[in-house]
Amino acid sequence: MLLVKVEAGYRVRVATSTSAPQPQQTPSLTGTPVVPGVGYGPVVVARGEVSSTAVAAFGTGGFADPDAALAAYDDAAAAVAAGYAAKAERATGHVAEVMTASAGLASDRGLRGAVRKNLRDGDDLLASVHGAVEQFVAVFTQLGGLMAERVTDLLDIERRLVARLVGEPEPGLPTLPAPSILVAEDLAPADTAGLDPALVLALVTERGGPTSHTAIIARQLAIPCVVGVEDVLEIAPGTVVLVDGARGSVQVEPDPGWARQQVTAAARDRAAHDAWTGPGRTADGLAVKILANVADAPSAALAAQGPVEGVGLFRTELCFLNQTAEPSVEEQAGIYERVLGAFGAGQHVVVRTLDAGSDKPVAFATLPGEENPALGVRGLRLSFGNPGLMDRQLDAVAMAATATGTETWVMAPMVATVAEAADFGAKVRARGMKAGVMVEVPSAALLAHRMLEEVDFLSIGTNDLTQYTMAADRMASQLAHLTDAWQPAVLQLIAITAEAGRRAGKPVGVCGEAAADPLLACVLVGMGITSLSMAAAAAPPVGARLAAVTSEQCEDAAEAALAATDPASGRAAVLELLG
Incomplete structure (x- = not known):
């Protein structure tokens, strides 16, 4: 039974919403939608303070x-x-x-x-x-x-x-008596690490943005999620609410019959998601590669079991967060080999070189004491003063690719100039692999056509591209509307990059959190994006959504989103077009 009934609530995760009107108006709060899906049940508030x-x-x-x-x-x-x-x-x-x-x-x-x-x-x-x-x-x-x-x-x-x-136990999530809607000001990483998808029908926070830790973990667990909802903590515990993760709404004490209709409709969408087995393509046959983001061998093995066509983002720096000294080339190659080896013929793995720095300190790579690490020496820039760091990593990746026989592409993060792209591309190609760069800095998007003269592919990291384009801290809940990848300015840069790829005849993918949004995925494909990489759990809903629309509908959706004045109106326009 797809509609899961429990004592106190209903759950349908990773589902789209319906547009049927309520029979009567009830209080509604809105925020930034993060993970689509519908959750209906009682509120449990997580406060987590020491007594x-x-x-x-x-x-x-x-x-x-x-x-x-x-x-x-x-x-x-x-x-x-x-x-x-x-x-x-x-x-x-x-x-x-x-x-x-x-x-x-x-x-x-x-x-x-x-x-x-x-x-x-x-x-x-x-x-x-x-x-x-x-x-x-x-x-x-x-x-x-x-x-x-x-x-x-x-x-x-x-x-x-x-x-x-x-002398008290450490604070954390409250014990959920039954499947519930979890509401919090924000959740610490230690709390999100303990979320149980079987008990959390939906997640709503007062703070945070679409790329916060809470949002990322909710996507990985496929829990409907809305962030940046003002006054949500004013809802009394036990109050029954309906959370729509696609529209970003929280309906307080909705009509029960109407709410169950929303859950039932979402269950039908969930059935389509569960039945989707790939490969990625639109209803009229346009191929779109659906890829996974991975961090290590276990996450790669898990992703390989799903309906993905490979890896669009292997975050190599996450393999070394506990390392105080740089591993040898042979040691690195062994780590990479376990990831590459999870994928076979017809699949490829995109390896990102170390994106150390800022919030990902790697002891043997990160520079200490930077005044503004987010705009400092991170990603590719680490190799400027330490070229051997990059050379040794590329040697290790090449060794792993040879050992496994897996088609391996390599890309660099935080590339800002054509000269940087040219230098990196030459190093990767000299080792017999495809070379690419990430488009995270607005300058890279504006010069995408020239970047593609030097490399074989581009991959858009929408998290950083959004933050740098809008000059907005992605953790500031009052700025969540600016750190939303639906911002027309961000979409315009993506469109410029995709068009450069089309003219050059080279692939342009998206590997940021935006790729996991089924509705936005249609917009991205309409712009000309050729691959979408995401948490493995997000692949079925994205793939199923694309399979239900034509390439022409995707193009119409892209035009509507680009013409919008803000993220909310963009979403509404695309929902109106695609249903």
Whole structure:
């Protein structure tokens, strides 16, 4: 039975919405749609604060001196870091990346030094921890960009430290009594890592944008999700709501009969998604490669079991977050070989060279102490002062490609100039592989036609392209409308890039989070995008959506989205065209 009925709610994940009107008007909240699907059930609010009673009972802690208080802090920090590390070991991909980074933050020497200074200045232990975290929050907020995403991590670390110090269990998601709609101000990475798709009918947050950690994990788990919903925390726990992840709406206490109709209609769409087995093509036969984003051997093996035609983004840096020294060429080749070997004839794997820096610190590659890492030395730029780093990685990828026989394409991140593309392309081709660059910087999109004179393909990273085009921190919920890939300015740059590919006769793909949006996928194909790479869980709904429309309809959808004045009107126009 596709319509899943449980005691307190209904769930249909990864489904499109219907347009049937409600029989009566009920309160509705709106936000940024992230993961399409319909969830209907009672609200459970995740607050996750340490109890004030326990904090009051702890008081100043009664430590003999600052050194004794610091020793207690060290024990708590070690326990919190170990908890994050354990979660990282059980996870893969983005979850493992964020858990590893949080473990590093919890045991950070700079944070400990700030706590020690506050203790020696006369503050008690809890006040010292709070002051130190606030100091780092201010620094990360000022840096903006991807570093601002670490603010949520820091606040989560503080809650867990305080809980350890006062003798309470670490805070986290509430225990869900039955399948429910999970509502939160925002979710820390440690919380999203523990989400159970069997119990979370839909996810709604007050903060965050379409490329936040919460949004990315929701896509991986195929949980309907809406972010940036103002006043959603005013909904009383237990209130029944209908969440539409395609339209970005939260209907409060809707008519039950109407709500169940929405769930039933979404179930029909889910049936089509589940039945889709590839390959990617429109209803009139236009081929569109549906590819997976992977981070390591386990995620590659999982993706290879699904209806994808290969990998459009292998994030190599995620293999090395725990490495303090650069692995040898042979060691790297062994890691890459396990990923490439998961895919066979007729499939290809696109390997991205190290995208270290900013929010993905790799000890042997990232430069310390940058004032603005998001706009600093990251991605390809790391090779400017350390060319051997790039050469050794390319040698390792070539070794793995030869050993597996898998068709291997290689692309560089953060390419901004034609000269950079030419230099990288020459290095990759000299090793017998196809060369490409990522279009994440507006300059790369504007010069796409010249980039394609130097490389074999382009891949658009919509997360960074959106952030850099709109000059908006993607973690700022009040700017979520700007960090939305449906922004006409972003779509215009994508269209320019796709047209350059069409004229050159070379493939142009999208590997950012925008590729996982089934509705936006139709728009991208209408612009001329030839492949879409996404979390493996998103492949069936995207593939099924494309199979239900013609290439001409996709072109009409692209024109409508480009003509819109804002993301909301663009979505509405495309929904009107495609149903």
